[in-house]
Amino acid sequence: xxxxxxxPKLLPAPAPIxxxxxxxxxxxxxxxxxxxxxxxxxxxxxxxxxxxxVPSTGEYCPYTHFFFRLQDGSFxxxxxxxxxxxxxxxxxxxAWVNHISFRVDSQQALRxxxxxxxxxxxxxxGITDHHIxxxxxxxxxxGVRLELTAQLADEFQMLQESKTAHARLAEWTARKEQWRxxxxxxxxxxxxxxxxxxxPEVAAKR
Numbered sequence: 747x748x749x750x751x752x753x754p755k756l757l758p759a760p761a762p763i764x765x766x767x768x769x770x771x772x773x774x775x776x777x778x779x780x781x782x783x784x785x786x787x788x789x790x791x792x793x794x795x796x797x798x799x800v801p802s803t804g805e806y807c808p809y810t811h812f813f814f815r816l817q818d819g820s821f822x823x824x825x826x827x828x829x830x831x832x833x834x835x836x837x838x839x840x841a842w843v844n845h846i847s848f849r850v851d852s853q854q855a856l857r858x859x860x861x862x863x864x865x866x867x868x869x870x871x872g873i874t875d876h877h878i879x880x881x882x883x884x885x886x887x888x889g890v891r892l893e894l895t896a897q898l899a900d901e902f903q904m905l906q907e908s909k910t911a912h913a914r915l916a917e918w919t920a921r922k923e924q925w926r927x928x929x930x931x932x933x934x935x936x937x938x939x940x941x942x943x944x945x946p947e948v949a950a951k952r
Contacts, residue, residue, distance in 0.1 A: 766820045768813060769846055771890050773824035774832035776810055778887045783822070786866050787859075789814035792821065822846065824888070832888050845883070845891035853880055856896040877944075878903065917941055 773779040783789045792815040798808040808828055813821040835841060850856055856873060860882050863870050872882035878899035885891055899907070918940065925938040 765818055768821035768823045770811070770823040770825060771888060772831075772833040773812075773826045773888050774830060775887070776812060776824070776826040779824050779826075780812070782887050783814045786862065786868070789816060789822070816848065835889065841891060842883075845893055847881070847893035847895050849895050849897060851896070853896045853898075856880055856882060856894055859894050878907070914942070 780791055784791050791812060793813040795811040796809070798806060800807055800809075810826045810828070811823060812826070813823040815821055836844065850859060853873075860870050860873065863882075863884055868884050870882050870884045872880070874881045874883070879895045879897045881893050881895045883891060883893050921941060922938055925934060928934040
């Protein structure tokens, strides 16, 4: 049954969304994942839900759903489906695109975590300079790409950044509409490039 569209003016205002509650991934093995997140990253195992049917869909799929708590009360969670299979990578998306980033307190904390991860045999990329923050990147045992981030910009600088975000996205959208029209007419073959390069130093190193 199709949803009935209502006049937006008659709808309630959006409820305040305070923070991320949890982000869930598939885990190959619950204990392997627990060791990584609790023993190495320091996120405590906090909650487990187990069942043989999925509450939202009703389908039969036995699982153990387990949660690790961050300092702000949010969680990263996993499903062990009991068959020792990890999630497959997306065939059309580079491995660096889909990831989740956790914020740490300082650049020293970032360096300390890099040392700790590498001491546990985990390959780490970075420290990478993103101007407003520094980051390191690595993969968990399930192939999930993770980022640890130390924020450099203060709240005022981030507020200034926010003032141009809509205009920049609108410009990208307009250019993408033209790119789609050109592609439909057989005029372009390459993906659309952004109107501005915020990281020119990266290309200069190549």
